[in-house]
Amino acid sequence: MLATVGCVVLITKGNLAILTRLKISFGDILMLLAAISFSVYAVVQRIPKGMTHVEYLFLMIFVGLVALLPFYLTDMFLGNSLSDNLTTLSYILYLGIFSSLVAFYLWNRSIGIIGSMQAGVAYYLLPVFVFLIDYIAFRTKLKNLIVSSFLLIFGGVMIIHFTRHEKRTN
Template sequence: MSDILKKHSVFAGYLFAIGATAMWSGNFIVARGLSDSIPPVSLAFCRWMVAVIVFTPFAIKNLIQEWPIIKKHITYFSITSFLGITTFNTLIYFAAQTTTAMNLSLISITFPIFIILFSRFLYNEVLTVKKGVGITIVLSGVLFLITKGKISTLLSISFTIGDVWMLTASIIFAVYSLFLKNKPEGLSIKALQLSTFILGLVFLFPFFLWELSTVHQSFLNQTTIPAILYVGIFASLCAFVLWNKSIVILGPSKAGMVYYTLPLFAGFLGYIFLHESIGMIHFYSMIFIFSGIIVTNHESKNKK
């Protein structure tokens, strides 16, 4: 009976991870679909404002109880919030103005590779041959994608600017993830998340005001409001809850492997809702990126 319950628990863990990944892929669809309807900073600001409003009732108690820890490490929280909340997601919305949801999702899953590279230089972690091969394969896939299969365009620096913005966002998210690995002791996930949501929103506010003063565009309507609610509630809060449940059940390695299916969801949703084409370039890039990530992760599993 215990084996049956264990299998059900594992199955639920994978469902949670898939649900979170599918919701995150929806964020790319919204970003791309609303690229002409709402400015990027405004979309980011509204997203995190909704997330703060919805998440506060669930986490305010933890935030109040653990405020001394947050106050003591305010520099850490400021940097983490600016990277992960203010900058990372805003760059995604900038990127969505000039590239497809499929490209966004494919490039986004490269962030674990950058974590490995930064860990090597910052923490002197060993970069093995397998990790080196995996990184090379992943970066080849990214270059193949952003140059549209014509590597010779590297000589003329002729990238799609949205792909470059997304690659920059992935690098920033890798740095943000390294900061999260070193979160202060005694801090709950709820307090960490709500504090970074709030601080990130505060840092984003001046840019939001600047955009409102320069881009005279009314963006709240019957189309954008449901989309903002989606990215604020589902792509932020619900996905976060499901993801953490999956990590508790499966562990970070197995849950992380599910995250790499994000381009599949984004490609399918982009095809259905945005009528984006899926070509052989995406297929070959996906093979490169997935293969490189699997090779890299295989090394870490052996070490365990």
């Protein structure tokens, strides 16, 4: 809860009244649903008995491809096709190899090693890493509000990290 408060303080710049003036778009709703579904997946996901991590990875890839096939076929039917240039190919390879294959494998291994509770805590640190990138790239100034938010986030992460949790075996 403490880390969540830190994120909310950071997003609202310390002015909670901003939350009442938010305009929510369809994309925001989709992202919220994606975040909720991923959190449920991360907590309840278990590798079936007798299946290795690599086998499970390929099962998930197959299920994902089957789920995306109707959308791809609809796009093709409507006359949309992938451009066959080097830029498009590099995007597909990056997304397919690093953002999907490698990330999925490492995420599931981390859940297997440290448990879903500890692995999920990493998401609270995203604002910190984004700020560090922003600071390095654009020399963004460190303000008291950012420091306060980060202290709340780190406090929440430390509480979760040092609280004993049962690690589920996959």
